[in-house]
Amino acid sequence: MPTENRLQGKVAIITGAASGIGAAAVDLFTEQGARVVACDVPGSALEQRHGDNPSAVTVAKDLTDEDAPQAVVDAAIAAFGRLDILFNNAGIAPYDPYLEQQPGTWERVIAVNVTAVNRLTLAAVPHLRQSGAGRVINTGSVASQMAAASLSAYVVSKHAVAGLTKQQALELGPLGITANYVQPGFIVTGMTERYVKTAPPGEIDYWRNKTTVGRLGEAIDVANAALFLAQDAASFINGTGIRVDGGATMKM
Ligand SMILES: NC(=O)c1ccc[n+]([C@@H]2O[C@H](COP(=O)([O-])OP(=O)(O)OC[C@H]3O[C@@H](n4cnc5c(N)ncnc54)[C@H](O)[C@@H]3O)[C@@H](O)[C@H]2O)c1
Numbered sequence: 001m002p003t004e005n006r007l008q009g010k011v012a013i014i015t016g017a018a019s020g021i022g023a024a025a026v027d028l029f030t031e032q033g034a035r036v037v038a039c040d041v042p043g044s045a046l047e048q049r050h051g052d053n054p055s056a057v058t059v060a061k062d063l064t065d066e067d068a069p070q071a072v073v074d075a076a077i078a079a080f081g082r083l084d085i086l087f088n089n090a091g092i093a094p095y096d097p098y099l100e101q102q103p104g105t106w107e108r109v110i111a112v113n114v115t116a117v118n119r120l121t122l123a124a125v126p127h128l129r130q131s132g133a134g135r136v137i138n139t140g141s142v143a144s145q146m147a148a149a150s151l152s153a154y155v156v157s158k159h160a161v162a163g164l165t166k167q168q169a170l171e172l173g174p175l176g177i178t179a180n181y182v183q184p185g186f187i188v189t190g191m192t193e194r195y196v197k198t199a200p201p202g203e204i205d206y207w208r209n210k211t212t213v214g215r216l217g218e219a220i221d222v223a224n225a226a227l228f229l230a231q232d233a234a235s236f237i238n239g240t241g242i243r244v245d246g247g248a249t250m251k252m
Helices: 020-031 046-050 068-080 105-131 152-175 193-198 203-210 219-230
Strands: 011-015 035-040 056-060 085-088 134-139 177-184 241-244
Touching: 011 020, 011 068, 011 105, 020 035, 020 046, 020 085, 020 219, 035 046, 035 068, 046 056, 056 068, 068 105, 085 105, 085 219, 105 134, 105 152, 105 177, 134 152, 134 219, 152 177, 177 219, 219 241
Parallel strands: 011 035, 011 085, 035 056, 085 134, 134 177, 177 241
Antiparallel strands: none
């Protein structure tokens, strides 16, 4: 299998593209020949991060806005005339212990991590089905199948991403669109960097040692899994979650 230009001719939408996994995916997908619509919230580092990339256009939109899904899809069609890949990657993970839930946290987490994923996918489907090799790739988490301390709404939302993806795989498969999800473990990104910098001595070692490969994850590790799912060769993979956690969650 060729290792270069694996996305030649493809057009992708990548959300959460200003930082972390989404930003790495924009770099990787365009290196592999894709043209990309990079989406993140207004005021994010989207333009600084990707303004120099000739294969990317940026769309500053909060994906929970009523008009956002259609606006993002319209931007892809206006810029590139087609759509093959939707990487629903944007997400938030606010501190949220189950017995100390703050008003609004649950609603906001579900709105960003689940409802926006569903709405953007529905807006994209008419174009993805014309692709002939349409791909929906959602970002779940190891918290799509496990609980996590102080992240109750997040855990619920990422379990929902798993269920949503399976339903998409069921109902979009006949339209020539596959749907899968990546499940990052502990990855050093904007979401975790403050914790990485401020965690008490030894705590980061705990996360490093939970893997069996002796390191924390990097954004590119997850972007590579998304690339694998995006390419034509992955056409028979459907409804599956791929854990990208260095082996952390397969052992007791
Ligand atoms: N970092 C980890 O350890 C880890 C682990 C498991 C899953 N994940 C998931 O990976 C995905 C990417 O996160 P990351 O780690 O790269 O974090 P990150 O904070 O670096 O990037 C997330 C991006 O999503 C954007 N975003 C948030 N809300 C948005 C909205 N309403 N509209 C548009 N964009 C929005 C943010 O502005 C940010 O740029 C998320 O879905 C996250 O839940 C991360």
